[in-house]
Amino acid sequence: MAETDQQERTEQATAKRLDDARKKGQVPRSRDLNTTILLLLSSLAFLVLGRHMLEGLTELVRTGISIPRDRLVHADRLVTVLVHDFHLALILLAPFLAVTVIAALLGPLALGGWAFSTESLAPDLSKLDPVKGLGKLFSAQGLVELVKSIAKVILVSVVAGAMLWRFRDQILAMSYEPLWSAAAHGAHLIGLSLLVLSLALALIAAIDVPFQIWNHGRQLRMTHQEVKDEFKETEGDPQIRARVRRMQREVAQRRMMEDVPKA
Structure with missing residues (x-):
């Protein structure tokens, strides 16, 4: 019956149906696009701000472990010091956190726009139906998700292997560097690796976005x-x-x- 109904759905969704679906929070979404944007902007921010954050946090830890004894024995003084250090850490991390929040908001805005609906928050018992769950697992959507998962595992493995091989000499030399220098060097390599990985994931997102738009239109036929x-x-x-x-x-x-x- 469901197959017959799906075959009969040959008409494109009308403007009213699209508008009603949007009110229910049903808009095309691409998790791969969201992940790519978040990872790309976060890695860029980490490359730019990482050294400054690491220096500040290192100094904060250094001063934190050298708190005078008279402050340790007085709870009120210790709380004051901890609150002060927490504020300093928050100030150091604020620019990076702001970039990640903006990146997390840009993903949904890029595809489908912001569509908040209270109906999507209501519990849907039909999602617990095992028959429907198996149907989704073996549907075109499930097949695409499986292919994407395999592709992402391969991409991550290739990027990680390539970065380790490309910077193998620098990674080995880090063991002879001072602690601060090795930490800064390692943070830079991590940020660079995440940037390359985000560019690789952009290939998957470029394929996933058109598919999600097409699949959304197909579901609303x-x-x-x-x-x-x-x-x-x-x-x-x-x-x-x-x-x-x-x-x-x-x-x-x-x-x-x-x-x-x-x-």
Whole structure:
């Protein structure tokens, strides 16, 4: 029955159906696009701000472990020091956190826009149906998700292997560097690796975005009868409107005939 219904849904979704779906929070989404944007902007921010954050946090830890004894034995003084250090750490991390928050908001905005709906927060018991779950698992959507997961595992493995091989000499030399220098060097390599990984994931996102748009339109397709019913709801029954127009023409003709003798 579901297959027959799906075969009958050959009509593109109307503007009203798309609008109703959006009100319910049903818009095209790409998790791969969201992940790519978040990882790309975060890695760039880490490359730019990482050294400054690491220096500040290192100094904060150094001063934190050298708290005077008189402050340790007084709870109120210790709390004051901890609150002060927490504020300093928050200030150091604030720019990076701001970039990650903005990146997390840009993903949904780039595809589908922001669509908040309370209906999507309501529990849906149909999602617990094992039959529907198996249907989704073996559907086109499930197959695409499986292919993407395999591709992402391969990409991560290739990027990690390539970065380790490319910077193998520098990684080995870090064991001879001072602690601070090795930490800064390692942070830079991590940021660079995340940047390369985000660029690789952009390839998957470039394929996933068109698929999600197409799949969203496919899920909202309508049967011919649904299109007719919606037209009746919005414009009225065509038969009734035709009858009204016919009656209006008859009334106009009678008036014309009545006006002829007067002329």
